[in-house]
Amino acid sequence: MSSTQDNRFQAIIAHAKEYGFVFPSSEIYDGLSAVYDYGPYGSELKKNIRDYWWKSMTQLRENIVGIDAAIFMHPTTWKASGHVDNFNDPMIDNKDSKKRYRVDHLIEGFADKLKAEGNDKEANDLLAEMESLLEKEDYASLKKLIDDHKIVCSISETCNWTDIRQFNLMFSTQIGSVAGEAETIYLRPETAQGIFVNFLNVQKTSRMKIPFGIAQTGKAFRNEIVARQFIFRMREFEQMEMQFFIRPGTQKEWYEYWKEERMKWHLSLGISQEKYQFHNHTKLAHYADAALDIEYEFPIGFKEVEGIHSRTDYDLTQHQKYSNKKLTYFDTEINQHYIPYVIETSIGLDRMFLLILSHSYNEETITKEDGTKDSRIVLNIPEKLAPVKLAVLPLIKKDGLPEIARILINECKPHFKCFYEEKDTIGKRYRRQDAIGTPYCVTIDHQTKENNTVTIRYRDTMKQERISISEINNKLKASVIL
Ligand code: GAP
Numbered sequence: 001m002s003s004t005q006d007n008r009f010q011a012i013i014a015h016a017k018e019y020g021f022v023f024p025s026s027e028i029y030d031g032l033s034a035v036y037d038y039g040p041y042g043s044e045l046k047k048n049i050r051d052y053w054w055k056s057m058t059q060l061r062e063n064i065v066g067i068d069a070a071i072f073m074h075p076t077t078w079k080a081s082g083h084v085d086n087f088n089d090p091m092i093d094n095k096d097s098k099k100r101y102r103v104d105h106l107i108e109g110f111a112d113k114l115k116a117e118g119n120d121k122e123a124n125d126l127l128a129e130m131e132s133l134l135e136k137e138d139y140a141s142l143k144k145l146i147d148d149h150k151i152v153c154s155i156s157e158t159c160n161w162t163d164i165r166q167f168n169l170m171f172s173t174q175i176g177s178v179a180g181e182a183e184t185i186y187l188r189p190e191t192a193q194g195i196f197v198n199f200l201n202v203q204k205t206s207r208m209k210i211p212f213g214i215a216q217t218g219k220a221f222r223n224e225i226v227a228r229q230f231i232f233r234m235r236e237f238e239q240m241e242m243q244f245f246i247r248p249g250t251q252k253e254w255y256e257y258w259k260e261e262r263m264k265w266h267l268s269l270g271i272s273q274e275k276y277q278f279h280n281h282t283k284l285a286h287y288a289d290a291a292l293d294i295e296y297e298f299p300i301g302f303k304e305v306e307g308i309h310s311r312t313d314y315d316l317t318q319h320q321k322y323s324n325k326k327l328t329y330f331d332t333e334i335n336q337h338y339i340p341y342v343i344e345t346s347i348g349l350d351r352m353f354l355l356i357l358s359h360s361y362n363e364e365t366i367t368k369e370d371g372t373k374d375s376r377i378v379l380n381i382p383e384k385l386a387p388v389k390l391a392v393l394p395l396i397k398k399d400g401l402p403e404i405a406r407i408l409i410n411e412c413k414p415h416f417k418c419f420y421e422e423k424d425t426i427g428k429r430y431r432r433q434d435a436i437g438t439p440y441c442v443t444i445d446h447q448t449k450e451n452n453t454v455t456i457r458y459r460d461t462m463k464q465e466r467i468s469i470s471e472i473n474n475k476l477k478a479s480v481i482l
Contacts, residue, residue: 009299012361013230015377019436021045021357022231034224034235041436042353044387044417046238049352050217051482052385053240056265057215064213064242065206069194071219075185077193078170080322081315086286087189088166090139091225092146094153095160100225101153103142103164104134110151112301135283139164169222171235187221192344194218195243196315199327199340203245210329210340211254213244217349229300231350238349245340247331248313254343255290255310262294262306262345269382271359277302287314294347296355305355306347313339356381360437366462379437380460388438389416389480390472393429395445397422404469405444408454412473416480434459439480442472 016022020039024031038046058066078084090103107130114123126149133142143164150159171187188194195202195214202214217240224233231237246254259278266276279302281291289312293304316339320327328337360379368374383389392409394401402422409418419438421429426443433441443455448469456472457464467475 005299005301008361009230011363012299012357015361015379015435016042016230016357034228034233036231036234036350041387045356045381045385045437046349046353048385048387048482049356050238050240050349052269053265053347053349053352054215054217055482056268057213057240057242061213063208063211064215064244065202065208066215067195067198067202068218069191069198069216071188071221072175072185073188073193073197075183076322077197077319078186080318081193081196082286082318083170083186083189084168087170088168089225090134090137090142090164091167092143092164093162094156094158095162096156096158097153099153099155100167102225103139103146104130106151107146107149109154110149131282167223167225169224171221171223188219189222190220190346191216191218191239191241192243192346193315195241196319196342199245199316203329210331211244211246211250213242215240215242217241231354232298232300232303234350237351239346240349240352241344241346243311244343244345245329246343247334248338248341251289251310251312251341251343255308258343258345259292259308262308262347266294266296266306269356269385271296271355271382275359279304285309287311296358298354298358305351306345309344309346311342311344313341315342316340356385376431376434378434378459381437381439383439383480384482386437386439386480387417388419388433388436389440390476391419391421391429391433391438391441393420393426393441393443394422395426395443399446400449401444401446404448408442408444408469408472412476415473415477430457430462440476442469444469 019041021042023037023039025035025037026032054066057064091100092103092106093100107126111123111127114126126145129145130142133145143161146161147159152159170189172184173187175183175185195216198214202208218238219236220239221236224235244254244258263276267273275297277295279293279295281293284291288309290310292308294306294308295302296305316327320339327339329340330337360381362378362380364376364378366374366376390412392405394405405420409420412418430441437459439459441457443457445455448454452469453466454469454472455464456467
């Protein structure tokens, strides 16, 4: 990461805290590593992103329905899904600092440094070798790669490494109160399994026919070892996942379909195509026969925001085997029973939140009418996702102007989130709304009393125009509602 990129990333983190978007969890106790809380504007933005995804998946598609499964699941779920045995990451510890690293992240961090120094070829060769060794699970050679390149720990700055070992990423806890009878259960590391175990419940009760999908949003937990980069990699995070059940043999076409559909969803927010790329996986997860990431260019570089996975019939077959319950579907069109194949789309809500902040955060220099320069920080959040859609600002606190403002707010607030403010100069109030990404500000002044017009000010262009107060509600409803 260059220092400009790093500065931008740090500025976004500071801004998110200062304006009530994201706080470190339990901050008064010095925080908890890789766990964050969302503040008043953050929780609105997060909810709007979740709703935008949910609407696109369930409301606008007749062949996808939603569920809300529990975080706790029967422990056999995770044996069947392969997570108990396979949800491991190769880790390495630095003997001096005792800090533990995920091997791929340690090497990728070193490759980033090489690239920043202009050694792109060396970095790419190193990454290619790493991927091939990871695929072969050849940990002795991976350790040698780290030693040969003299990759150091960021804390101790030494190369004194342990051997590479595998660590499971699932958090466990106990269920049941009687000592000795308590059973170990896991906090789900993905929401997908809640969908798989409910496959027949949903299919039968909703009378769905293949191809159809089940969507879900909810918390997932992973004991991430390298937990830094703000909300990019968290230990408690939220996923928005959809499993699309299909006829065996059709997985290639549906994989392509969902790859395109998901990219269209991202672009529908008005974010430029150049900021996105696809990254095909070479090392596949234990359940997949094809997989790719949709990557976004964060200030920390191109990184995964969403995964599209062709999960075959792996999960349903495993659950059928471990539960001894039939999970086949009868396809009346071809008169056959089969276990459906699955294409999964899986996006991290927190990562999408970081994407929106990264896309929106802008430090601008403005030339004023008199030629002098000024600056502002603005969040150009897509209007539909903005935490507050309309700020209503009486020019002064008297002469009946606050009362007119209140009437407007009361008319608009059942439809979208509004904000009222009467303190400080109008200029300062505009700046505060820019900083939280409010797309529209309306100022009530003395002219409003004479002819029922107000000044509407647009966040992105800072242009102002006079319009009738009666137009505001409908004008905004047309553009800010999801
Ligand atoms: N069900 C498939 C699955 O969980 P994944 O690629 O491990 O696949 C899907 O995760 C998405 O969840 C990722 O693309 C990312 O956006 C998000 N995600 C995964 N781990 C995360 C973490 N530790 N913190 C924040 N988001 C995470």
